[in-house]
Amino acid sequence: MASVSVSSQLNKTVRQHYMGLSQGTKCQVTYIWIDGSGEGLRNKTRTLDKEPTSIDEIPIWNFDGSSTDQSDGADSDLYIVPAQMFRDPFTLDPNKLVLCHVVSHDNKPAKANNRFSCSKVMEAVKDHHIWFGMEQEYTLYGIDGRPYAWPKNGFPGPQGPYYCGVGSRNAYGRDIVECHYKACLYAGVNICGTNAEVMPSQWEFQVGPCEGIEMGDQLWVARFLLHRVCEDFGVVACMDPKPIEGDWNGAGCHTNVSTKQMREEGGLEHIHKAIEKLGKRHVQHIQVYDIHGGKDNLRRLTGLHETASIDSFSYGVANRKASVRIPRQVAQDGHGYFEDRRPAANCDPYAVTEAIAATCLLDKQEE
Numbered sequence: 486m487a488s489v490s491v492s493s494q495l496n497k498t499v500r501q502h503y504m505g506l507s508q509g510t511k512c513q514v515t516y517i518w519i520d521g522s523g524e525g526l527r528n529k530t531r532t533l534d535k536e537p538t539s540i541d542e543i544p545i546w547n548f549d550g551s552s553t554d555q556s557d558g559a560d561s562d563l564y565i566v567p568a569q570m571f572r573d574p575f576t577l578d579p580n581k582l583v584l585c586h587v588v589s590h591d592n593k594p595a596k597a598n599n600r601f602s603c604s605k606v607m608e609a610v611k612d613h614h615i616w617f618g619m620e621q622e623y624t625l626y627g628i629d630g631r632p633y634a635w636p637k638n639g640f641p642g643p644q645g646p647y648y649c650g651v652g653s654r655n656a657y658g659r660d661i662v663e664c665h666y667k668a669c670l671y672a673g674v675n676i677c678g679t680n681a682e683v684m685p686s687q688w689e690f691q692v693g694p695c696e697g698i699e700m701g702d703q704l705w706v707a708r709f710l711l712h713r714v715c716e717d718f719g720v721v722a723c724m725d726p727k728p729i730e731g732d733w734n735g736a737g738c739h740t741n742v743s744t745k746q747m748r749e750e751g752g753l754e755h756i757h758k759a760i761e762k763l764g765k766r767h768v769q770h771i772q773v774y775d776i777h778g779g780k781d782n783l784r785r786l787t788g789l790h791e792t793a794s795i796d797s798f799s800y801g802v803a804n805r806k807a808s809v810r811i812p813r814q815v816a817q818d819g820h821g822y823f824e825d826r827r828p829a830a831n832c833d834p835y836a837v838t839e840a841i842a843a844t845c846l847l848d849k850q851e852e
């Protein structure tokens with residue numbers, strides 16, 4: 486079986502001819518939404534008479550929710566409500582990508598619409614100006630089901646030279662990473678960096694800082710762009726938190742957090758208070774830090790491979806084996822941010838940021 490998809494091998498020169506044709510004053514708008522799995526992304530495109538200048542100019546649309554595991558076939562229509570608008574790096578200006586959230590006919594959130602409740606929490610804590618930055622790890626796979634460029638009948642050399650590595654023996658799939666980075670910048674995603682990770686074919690990109698609901702919006706669009714770039718190259722971006730069993734690193738989505746008080750002089754005291762609150766609700770947070778209620782993180786948070794054990798909460802300065810890490814520089818400066826290392830690569834950033842904001846700022850301490 487080939488390691489790349491057949492569609493990726495279509496003649497791209499022919500495609501470029503059509504992409505260069507004028508579209509007059511019309512504008513293509515691609516609507517993006519999260520399906521019922523809580524992890525998959527769907528999209529479809531419509532034409533507007535002119536380029537929209539704000540999200541308010543983009544109409545609500547509908548789709549068949551029974552085909553996305555979000556409604557029953559006998560009452561299948563759901564609505565995609567535009568939330569954030571981005572430039573389209575695939576069909577170029579003036580065309581747009583629009584992230585949406587999904588509701589029913591009576592405006593109730595559909596299955597996997599965690600943006601709905603997250604937005605309420607972020608509104609309640611807006612005076613704290615909570616910032617997030619999320620570090621999205623992922624693994625490139627061939628369509629043959631193996632990590633991209635791994636030997637067909639074996640394994641690459643052990644971990645060691647791959648993290649932030651360079652060279653053909655150490656970095657697999659850099660073209661995809663660089664194209665994704667450029668696509669994010671063009672679209673207007675607040676991507677702030679990228680690097681090769683510890684396991685070969687595993688990479689990471691970082692998005693942030695973003696305030697409140699913006700974090701979830703930005704990361705979901707960055708994920709969409711990654712999947713779309715991988716489609717062109719014929720490979721798969723896998724968000725499995727433990728893609729290969731054994732002595733290989735898992736994949737997380739480390740989440741950096743700060744409030745206005747944490748960023749100011751004396752902020753370390755507020756960081757410690759927030760971490761203490763997180764420790765009291767460790768079990769509840771684990772349940773929302775991957776899309777399967779903690780079952781995926783059970784494979785990843787083992788206490789090995791730069792993780793803490795899923796069974797206990799810990800924190801420390803510069804400790805990458807802790808549940809929550811305070812960076813060395815933050816401890817020295819006395820203010821800044823903390824890093825929650827528990828979220829899995831396949832987490833919903835809306836669920837993660839909502840849980841952190843509610844626990845740290847709304848005193849959600851009940852068991």
